[in-house]
Amino acid sequence: MQLSSFTDYSIRVLIYLAMLDKDELSNIATVSEHYHISKNHLVKVVHKLGQLGYIDTIQGKNGGIKLKKSPKQLNVGQIIRQLEPLELLNCGASFCHISPACRLKKYLIDAKNAFLNELEKYTIYDLINNNQKLLNLL
Amino acid sequence: MQLSSFTDYSIRVLIYLAMLDKDELSNIATVSEHYHISKNHLVKVVHKLGQLGYIDTIQGKNGGIKLKKSPKQLNVGQIIRQLEPLELLNCGASFCHISPACRLKKYLIDAKNAFLNELEKYTIYDLINNNQKLLNLL
Numbered sequence: 483m484q485l486s487s488f489t490d491y492s493i494r495v496l497i498y499l500a501m502l503d504k505d506e507l508s509n510i511a512t513v514s515e516h517y518h519i520s521k522n523h524l525v526k527v528v529h530k531l532g533q534l535g536y537i538d539t540i541q542g543k544n545g546g547i548k549l550k551k552s553p554k555q556l557n558v559g560q561i562i563r564q565l566e567p568l569e570l571l572n573c574g575a576s577f578c579h580i581s582p583a584c585r586l587k588k589y590l591i592d593a594k595n596a597f598l599n600e601l602e603k604y605t606i607y608d609l610i611n612n613n614q615k616l617l618n619l620l
Numbered sequence: 621m622q623l624s625s626f627t628d629y630s631i632r633v634l635i636y637l638a639m640l641d642k643d644e645l646s647n648i649a650t651v652s653e654h655y656h657i658s659k660n661h662l663v664k665v666v667h668k669l670g671q672l673g674y675i676d677t678i679q680g681k682n683g684g685i686k687l688k689k690s691p692k693q694l695n696v697g698q699i700i701r702q703l704e705p706l707e708l709l710n711c712g713a714s715f716c717h718i719s720p721a722c723r724l725k726k727y728l729i730d731a732k733n734a735f736l737n738e739l740e741k742y743t744i745y746d747l748i749n750n751n752q753k754l755l756n757l758l
């Protein structure tokens with residue numbers, strides 16, 4: 483049970499951008515260097531976060547990336563729900579032939595929702611609020 | 621976010637054995653055939669379930685495998701807790717340098733516990749209880 487590195491990197495990008503001053507721009511190269519994540523991965527992550535309306539990309543010489551919404555509007559549970567493949571087991575009938583009658587699927591869906599409901603209590607702001615220690619590390 | 625196939629197969633073996641009559645024995649070849657899971661995988665799964673005290677292996681010509689405890693004593697959440705690697709993100713400081721100050725780790729641990737607490741409401745008995753449809757599929 484592990485979140486994908488795509489989700490991991492996405493949250494880290496959002497944390498990074500949330501630590502910047504309002505309207506300050508960053509770029510993929512800088513974020514890549516800070517986290518030691520390959521630029522290729524981050525291009526895909528930033529593209530997806532743009533599609534989902536979390537990140538604005540400003541084109542041009544003085545362009546860059548920044549959050550499109552305030553960190554208080556970025557809900558951690560909702561972000562994970564949007565980014566992460568959440569099928570806990572491969573329960574398709576062609577894969578497991580007790581699937582049509584198995585009750586485990588329903589219980590796993592309830593458990594997944596309990597997991598996401600817990601994370602929906604928090605925003606990206608909660609991850610960085612008042613966190614001078616985090617600022618020093620960035 | 622996916623459970624490992626090892627956990628998946630383990631639960632399916634326990635479901636299978638729980639459907640048998642009391643003291644009826646099965647064996648790896650039969651379970652393998654029913655679920656179309658390779659014997660090699662099941663040997664490891666059955667060995668682990670034996671180590672954890674869930675399965676008894678009876679040696680000899682008329683030997684086989686059976687549950688060591690009643691299905692009502694086999695808690696789904698506890699089984700997953702024992703079998704599944706539950707580190708949701710690779711948060712080691714060598715991997716992510718904001719790790720020492722990141723609050724996400726704590727929130728993920730809470731969310732993971734919410735997930736497991738939900739599954740701890742159920743036993744293997746709850747997965748098979750009164751489930752004639754499941755019996756027909758096995």
